[in-house]
Amino acid sequence: MNQLAVCFTKQLGDTYIDVDLTIPGRGVTAIFGRSGAGKTSIINVLAGLIRPDSGHIVFKERTLFSRQERVNLPVNQRKIGYVFQEARLFPHYSVKGNLLYGVRQKDEEYFKQVISLLAIEPLLSRYPHQLSGGEKQRVAIGRALLSKPDILLMDEPLASLDLPRKREVLPFLEQLAERVELPIIYVSHSLDEVLRLASHLVVIDNGKVAVNGRLEDVWASAAMRPWQSYSEQSSLFDGTLVEQWEKYALSKVMISDGVSLWIQHINMPLQSSVRVQIRANDVSLTKSKPNQTSIRNVLPATVLEIEAMESAEDNQSVAVKVELAPKSYLWARLTRWAVDDLVLNKGDLVFAQIKGVSISQQDISLLHEKSRP
Helix, strand or coil: CCEEEEEEEEEECCEEEEEEEEEECCEEEEEEECCCCCHHHHHHHHHCCCCCCEEEEEECCEEEEECCCCEECCHHHCCEEEECCCCCCCCCCCHHHHHHCCCCCCCHHHHHHHHHHCCCHHHCCCCHHHCCHHHHHHHHHHHHHHCCCCEEEEECCCCCCCHHHHHHHHHHHHHHHHHCCCEEEEEECCHHHHHHHCCEEEEEECCEEEEEEEHHHHHCCHHHHHHCCCCCCEEEEEEEEEEEEHHHCEEEEEEECCEEEEEECCCCCCCCEEEEEEEHHHEEEECCCCCCCCCCEEEEEEEEEEEECCCCCCCCEEEEEEEEECCEEEEEEEEHHHHHHHCCCCCCEEEEEECCCEEEECCHHHHHHHHCC
């Protein structure tokens, strides 16, 4: 199967890592969690830098590690690319020399594809001291790709960059996720990066997998609550642009079968993929469909969960989860008074009034073109 099976245990000092998960064979899987949770240790095990105490690691029926079968492929045989927090370029090599370092068989066509993907052709004759932090990271990514890996590991590659340099590199990472046919495992503690890049999310807590699955499902799970304050709770949807209404500068995005949203106009071709985010504070509920309202997105829904907040931060709010369509869920943040006044119960039919929608990810090629000088 075209999946990465990761199942191992490892005692590292006071941290005991015990993970058992399956990672898709394509796209970006983000590994997220607190500092010290074991995120980097997991990808170091994948790379062969740390030997597990037990378990197995298998990709496409190729065993990288198995305690039972006594298999432990060395780093140089695992076909894994690794991009670190720091670019780690050789200062005495040009960019081209750094890119080709370790390449066993030259492939001019593939080389051109990689430098085009990362827009680094103008940098080839420069040396690392002549590059910005963002340019260095793009070169480091290119070097990893040119080794033709089966798996690409990225350990917080934007952590050492300031905000302008992060904005410079992010579109290229999005381009990478869209066009490269291999699994990219991306360690991060930044929710913004996770939202923009990942399609799959693994949350690690104290060395164990707290939750693992599609980004939209994990984002809506209880495991994400510690990282979302009451004002930041939101719902994610991967949608498709299906209509442009030029008269009112609006775009229509289909987020599920029979469920669509009008959002502020986005200049993209029809059928483009769009990830939208709806904050729970921007959703209100009513039991009667409003006849006249300024809110453009009013969607029928069914109440699934009613969860009272029990934090010191906010003990007067209630989180309500509604279903818009099968496996399409939306969170609303209401006051206790509103819930009591509506006599709201599980199973009730309601209308969700959505006051605001933001875009957390949009057309990759468009973002890539905007990032060019």
